[in-house]
Amino acid sequence: MQKIGEEEEKKAYDHIIKYTGLFGGVQGINLLAAVVRNKLVSSILGPSGLGIISLLNTATGFLGNATNLGVSFSAVRHVSELYEAGNEEELKHYVGVVRGWSFATALLGVLVCCLCAPLLSMAYDAKISWFSFVLLSPVVGLTALSGGELAILKGVRMLKQVAAQSVINSFLAIILTVPLYLIWGNRAIVASLILLALSACLTTFYFSLRMFPIFPLSGKNFSLVGGKKMIGLGVAFVLAGILGSGVEFVIRAYLLSVASEAEVGLYNAGYMITITYASMVFVAMETDFFPRLSAVNQDVKLSNEVVNRQVEASVLLVSPLLVAFLVGLPILVPLLYSSEFLPVVSMAQCAVFSMYVRAVALPVSYLSLAKGRSRVYLFTEAVYDAFVVVAVILGYAHGGLRGAGAALAIAAVFDWCLVWLTCHTLYGFRLSKRAFQLFLLQISVGVCAFISVVNLDEWWYWLVGGFCLCCSAFFSYRILKRETTLLQTLWNRIASRFTHSNKEL
16 A cells, blocks of 8 residues: 555656656746847847836736636636536637637736736836837737637646747747847837737637637637636636736836836846746646646645645755756856846845745645635735735845745745645645745755855855755756656666667677
């Protein structure tokens, strides 16, 4: 019986590592594409141009989250259930429901963006014209359409297509935008953002229409009837998204009012490096982890096991990456952007610790959504968002960009305390001893790396930093090797191919 339990445990770990590896690998490719694009764009536009891009993306993201009714998230759950049940007719009907609501929210987003254009311009002290926001209204609509189709692809487990779409768009972002910036500079920013949204929409539809074509045109393809549960579940997610986008909007508007577009660009670069790029390990959660957790949400013991395994895997996978970021930031920042962005190194080094905490807090936070407790999820998100706004503003006011980075790390700790207290009280969640020990081990290595990179210079910096990276990677490798069969399977395949090649020779 114990042997069977160990085998099941390894299979569970294998599943997590497999899908995290798939989407983590995709994000790795996306990161390489982003290196090229950011290097070119930052060299052409500089911090000021990137600041404008950040402000426009934040505004359109805020409006998108406010008007999409959470279709891109809430639709995944029901599509997945119908797909697993094998009810093809009902699945096709529900795909039509998802598309109907996606088109409706797309039109709503375009309209709201046009109406709010003067207010958005005022929020940015009229440094960006209201007409620019009107021109950007199609971005909100196209993003809503893409979100609906992606939800369909995720629901029917077309994960390779989701990954392919992501990679294609990463390279299209280089091909479509860089020539425009070279020719027209900052004047091409609005046009480039529209092109990016259009390319993302077209590539997503290309994959989804192969599975569920819109022909012949009928009510089955587009419907608003039957989406009550989907919209109901999505409302809390929408409100949480609005709050999250609102946080970024307020922070960037504050930086713009007390500093400049260049400072906004620097803050955005630091945020992208630590929060966005390091989050590539967590991409598989919404696609794979959330459906698995939803399936066992009524069983406290199984829910705890699923969450704790995800926490352990996330900590093991993300920790070496975070140490690499800590040590390599003086090289990564000029590589990703340019030497003008070196002031963000100190911010990013502090903010890295928020990702350690996020590796533990994010899987736990999904418990409320999996159990359908949308109001609880919304409450915790609202409290955290209010805290992070105050923390970043105070941190920047007292310590500049480094203070903002430290504030992001403090806010992450606050978020974990809030999420743990909520889930422990309402759902009986307990963080396993093994998960806590793994987190404590890896963050200790991260603290050592941080102390070394802040206080050491020249070859001592790289010697101690490299040693910390090796320790973190070694710990993760040894534990993953013990808990999974994937590494051994991969090694066996490589060995067998090598042996086969030698026999042929």
